[in-house]
Amino acid sequence: MNNSPNPRDSLVTKEVDYQAAVTSVRRAIEKYQGCTEGERRVLASDFDELQQMAEKLEAGRVDIVVFGEISTGKSALINALVGDTITQVNVQGGWTQDVWQVPWEGIGYSVPGLANSQVMLVDTPGLNEVDGSAHSEIARSAAARADLVLFVTDSDLNDTEYSALLELAASHKPIILVLNKADLYSRHDLQQLLELFRGRRLVNVVDPENVVVTQADPREMEYVIESADGSTRTEWRKPQPKTSELKERILNVLNAEGKALIALNAAMFAADKGDRMGAIRIKLREAEASKIIWSFAVTKSLAVALNPVPAVDVLGGTAIDATMVATLGKIYGMNITTSNARALVTSILKAAGWVMLSEAVVSYASSVFKALTVGVGTLATALPQGAAAGYGSYIVGQAARYYFQHGASWGDESPKQVITQILANTDKESVLERLKTEIGKKISLNRYAGEE
Numbered sequence: 001m002n003n004s005p006n007p008r009d010s011l012v013t014k015e016v017d018y019q020a021a022v023t024s025v026r027r028a029i030e031k032y033q034g035c036t037e038g039e040r041r042v043l044a045s046d047f048d049e050l051q052q053m054a055e056k057l058e059a060g061r062v063d064i065v066v067f068g069e070i071s072t073g074k075s076a077l078i079n080a081l082v083g084d085t086i087t088q089v090n091v092q093g094g095w096t097q098d099v100w101q102v103p104w105e106g107i108g109y110s111v112p113g114l115a116n117s118q119v120m121l122v123d124t125p126g127l128n129e130v131d132g133s134a135h136s137e138i139a140r141s142a143a144a145r146a147d148l149v150l151f152v153t154d155s156d157l158n159d160t161e162y163s164a165l166l167e168l169a170a171s172h173k174p175i176i177l178v179l180n181k182a183d184l185y186s187r188h189d190l191q192q193l194l195e196l197f198r199g200r201r202l203v204n205v206v207d208p209e210n211v212v213v214t215q216a217d218p219r220e221m222e223y224v225i226e227s228a229d230g231s232t233r234t235e236w237r238k239p240q241p242k243t244s245e246l247k248e249r250i251l252n253v254l255n256a257e258g259k260a261l262i263a264l265n266a267a268m269f270a271a272d273k274g275d276r277m278g279a280i281r282i283k284l285r286e287a288e289a290s291k292i293i294w295s296f297a298v299t300k301s302l303a304v305a306l307n308p309v310p311a312v313d314v315l316g317g318t319a320i321d322a323t324m325v326a327t328l329g330k331i332y333g334m335n336i337t338t339s340n341a342r343a344l345v346t347s348i349l350k351a352a353g354w355v356m357l358s359e360a361v362v363s364y365a366s367s368v369f370k371a372l373t374v375g376v377g378t379l380a381t382a383l384p385q386g387a388a389a390g391y392g393s394y395i396v397g398q399a400a401r402y403y404f405q406h407g408a409s410w411g412d413e414s415p416k417q418v419i420t421q422i423l424a425n426t427d428k429e430s431v432l433e434r435l436k437t438e439i440g441k442k443i444s445l446n447r448y449a450g451e452e
């Protein structure tokens with residue numbers, strides 16, 4: 001019986017992975033489209049990146065990002081791989097300032113099933129520029145989007161390089177470690193460096209097979225040229241670049257894993273963006289919900305403080321609370337009807353029996369008082385009474401927020417437990433003080449208006 005893996009199986013698996021990646025990117029895009037306008041504004045650049053990832057997947061583009069310390073020969077390596085002087089190389093460190101890319105026509109790889117797919121070589125700024133943390137950052141974010149990273153070094157790894165490698169490995173980036181400028185080393189030194197890179201220090205970080213040597217832009221050498229007549233002369237010439245070991249390694253990795261690499265990368269990217277969108281959305285929603293709760297609490301305070309009719313105090317108050325609850329529902333993506341909003345308010349108020357009781361009793365008593373003593377009693381009673389009503393709305397709002405946060409449910413808690421928790425976590429005095437300040441401002445404004 002033949003137990004060796006059937007290559008068709010792995011092709012099928014890759015196809016499944018690929019489709020799964022397409023789906024997860026599409027889902028992340030849908031998640032974005034389901035956001036409110038305000039959320040979409042904050043998430044615009046994430047969305048752009050997601051769309052670029054979707055396009056990249058569709059085209060089957062493979063991004064090979066060349067990454068490493070300044071002046072290790074990253075740009076020179078791209079020139080050598082492409083076989084042309086595409087980009088400037090310079091002895092001066094920090095030469096490449098931005099991320100840019102070039103199609104690698106000559107590689108001879110295309111993603112199975114996508115004949116027009118393209119391999120891109122992406123150049124990045126060097127890592128440890130003196131004042132270049134912003135440049136390092138764009139390099140890191142390009143590497144984070146790579147399907148395959150060529151990590152270029154020209155010596156033993158320093159701390160910056162080592163930690164950058166660990167970071168990439170931790171995010172499961174496939175890495176080829178390129179020891180460039182081989183022409184500057186003796187055979188013995190080169191061997192020593194290779195043993196180091198393939199040794200214990202980089203176990204589980206770089207596969208020993210993925211450590212290769214190159215010379216992208218070797219220094220000029222003095223050649224001795226012998227003529228036919230036996231005379232010799234010397235000439236300074238640049239040796240040919242040597243990148244064939246690297247090219248072969250890249251092709252091996254791509255042929256074995258290409259499609260799966262793109263799929264894995266896209267799926268992880270989408271998951272990451274999805275998490276980020278989720279987190280930002282929660283933050284924005286929380287801020288929006290707090291604003292809404294507060295503004296309704298103030299409205300309720302004012303309505304109660306300024307309205308001398310007790311029935312309207314209570315009924316009007318419930319209407320305000322119901323509108324607040326419906327508005328909160330919308331923030332959490334739930335459209336609830338007015339009658340459902342009312343029902344929710346009632347159940348919250350019931351659970352917090354004292355809120356309703358104190359509000360109704362205080363409201364009734366002082367509304368009568370207000371009606372009897374218009375002008376004299378207004379400010380004295382309006383302040384505490386309005387603030388108490390506003391405080392009630394504030395608590396209702398917090399409870400409703402909890403309910404929506406938990407997908408329109410009380411989760412494992414009873415409404416009573418939730419409200420008890422909310423009450424314990426609320427600084428009642430400071431809420432009342434803030435509300436009284438708001439009422440005070442409004443009432444004094446009205447009073448001046450009346451005097452004119």
Ligand SMILES: Nc1nc2c(ncn2[C@@H]2O[C@H](COP(=O)(O)OP(=O)(O)OP(=O)(O)O)[C@@H](O)[C@H]2O)c(=O)[nH]1
Pocket residue numbers: 069070071072073074075076077088089090091092093094095096097124125126127180181182183184214215216217218219
């Ligand atoms: N001797 C030798 N020098 C090289 C080799 N590859 C690149 N260099 C030199 O190293 C210097 C830096 O090369 P670049 O390609 O600009 O390096 P880089 O990593 O792109 O540098 P930044 O963009 O500044 O981060 C240049 O002077 C190159 O000529 C090599 O294989 N051997």
Ligand SMILES: [Mg+2]
Pocket residue numbers: 074075076095096123124125126
């Ligand atoms: Mg460069």
